[in-house]
Amino acid sequence: MPYPPGYGTYTNRYVQAEETSMKLQNIITLILFLFLSSCGMKTKKGLTKNYDENKTEILELKDYYNEIVPKGFIIRIRYNSSDNIDFFVYQPIENSEKLETLFQQWNLDMDDYEPENPRSDYDKKYNGLTNSFKEVKEKLNWTSKTFIDLYNKLENVNCMGISNRYPTEIEYGFKGMGAFSYLIFDENLNTELQEKYSDDCSQMFYKENVVLNYGSGAIGSYCTPEFKRTK
Template sequence: MRQIALILTLLYLAININAQNIKFRENIDKDSLFNATVLKLPAEMREDFTKTYKSGNEQEKEFLLFMISMPESSKNELIENFEQRKAEIQRLKTEYQKLVPKNFIVDIEFEPESKILTATEEISIKIYKLKAKNEKEDIDDIQRTDGLKVISQNWNLKPNSNELEKVIKSIGWTNQNLDEIKKLLKEANCISIQNGKITAIGFARSGMGKYSYKIFDKPLNEKEKIEYNNNCEYIFYKDNIVLEYGGGAIGSQCFEKQ
C-alpha cells in the first residue's frame, strides 16, 4: 500500500516539475542530499524511500528527492510564531485591509527562490469581488457559493513580469504595494494573506500542505468555537484566533496528532 502511494506521489510530482521545467542546481550532490534528508522521515518510511531511490533512474531519483526536500513545519511552530509575533501579525492584517480595494478579496502568496532547485521567486495572486445582490450570473463566470465573483486566478507569476503587472493593475496596485506586502509578511514570518470577513494568513508550507491562521474581527462565540475546532483542519486557539491546516493533493489532510 505504501509503495502504491509512493508511486502515485512520484507521478504527481513528475507532471508538475516537468510542467514548470524545474531542475536541481548543478552544484547539488543529490546522493548526499538524499542521505541527509531521508533521516527527517519517520523510521518506518525510510526503508521504502531508500529502496525506491537506489533502484530508480535519474529522473525518478530527482522526483523522490524533490518530494522529501519539500519544506516542513508543524502545529507547534505555528503557535510559537504567533506568540512571538502577535503585533506584527496584527499589523499585517490591518495594513493589508487598507491596501485592498473596497468589495474586493485578494489572496496573495510569495514563494521564495529555491536553494536546491532552479525555481526562482514566484507570486500567486487570486482576486475576487463581492457580487451585488441583484447581479446576474454570467455563463462564463466560475461558479462559487460564497457570494464572490472570480476576477482572476494566477499562480507562479514572476516578479516584475508584464503578466504580474497586468494583474495587480486591475486593482490599482503597483510594485511598491507588492514590496510593502512582502515586507509586512516577512516581519510576521508568514508567506500569504487573504482579506475578508475572516483574514487568512499563511504561516508556512509543509510538504503539499499549509499551516495558517484564521483571524476573526471579534472573539469567537460558542457556536463558532464548535465550528472551528474539529481537530482536523481547524483548531480553536484562543480569543479570535483559529489555527488551520490545509492538506495538499497528497498527504495528511489534518493537523498532526500529539
C-alpha cells in the first residue's frame, strides 16, 4: 500500500517532537530531583550544631557501640530506614593481625532477607565468608533488639550510621554523593594531630577529640569546600 505524499516528513517531525518532549520531561524530572535532594542535604553548620547539642549522647553512643561489638571485629552499619541497613562485618583471622570479610550486604531488609543459594563465585569472593544474616547475628551475639536499640540511639542524635574502626566514625548525613560524619578519638588531639586531621579537603579538626569528616561516594568530589580553612 503506497504511503500518502509527505508521510515520511510527517513521521520524522512526529518522532522529533516525541524525542523533544521526552528530553524536556527528563530535564524537568532531573531538576525536581536535584531540588528535592538539596532540601535534605546536610551542611557543616548543621554537623557542628548537632554535635554541640547532642555531645553527651553522641559520646555515650560511641561507648555503647564499642561495648556490643565483639573483640577484634570491625562492624559498619548504616540505617537506610528502621528495618533496612547496609551491613559490613569483618572478623579477625586466627594467629594474624589481619581481618577478613565475614558478611557484606547493601540494602538488607532485616524482616525479609533471604540469602542467595547457591552462592555465585562473585558473591563468595567479594561479599564475605557467609551470606546468612542469621548466622552472623548469632556469631556477634546480636538480636533483633540490638538493631532496634542501635537505630533508636542513632535517631536520638540525628545520625544514620556507625563504625567501630579507630577512631569511631558516626555518620551524620548526606551531602551530594558523599556523607558527613564525626571521627571520635579516645583522647583529645594535641596540636600536631589537630593539624594532621585538618587537610582543607575531607577532614577538619573541630574540638577536643572530634574531627569532622566528609567521605565521598562512588562518584563526586573527594573534598568539600566547607572544610577549607580561612588563612
